[in-house]
Amino acid sequence: MDELTNEQLSIGEVSRRSGVASSALRFYEDRGLIRSERAGSGHRRFPRAVLRRIAFIVFAQRVGLTLEEIGDELDKLPENRAPTKRDWSRLSSRWSTRIDERIAELERLKMGLTECIGCGCLSLERCKLANPDDRAASKGPGPRYWIGDRPLSA
């Protein structure tokens, strides 16, 4: 097996440190969100700075960004070094809008929760969950937000 340098991590080490499964790391790599080099043995070798990128990906997913959006954001960061405070603050200023949208979405869900669980009609005409503010209709029939669609941007 090839030796790791101090600046390199194996996929198992990245997984252990980040708490992200190796399969998810391979998926992120397939999507171009993170990069590794291959050792002579064929094993992945990640630069240490990848941990910051993974933290970013995990947080961005929780905020509700799609993988495409995350990729666009990561393209704005330096590739294989830890981003500076300035790099991060440029990104986070855009995220506050997204977080506000997410809070508003959750507030709508909270308002509809008791009524809708007791009802179950999922009416496109009157149900806040099936069609909040009529904005979900363009995404197709059914309870769009329950089945995983994200609200349209305001």
Ligand code: FES
């Ligand atoms: S499920 Fe009937 S109003 Fe939402």
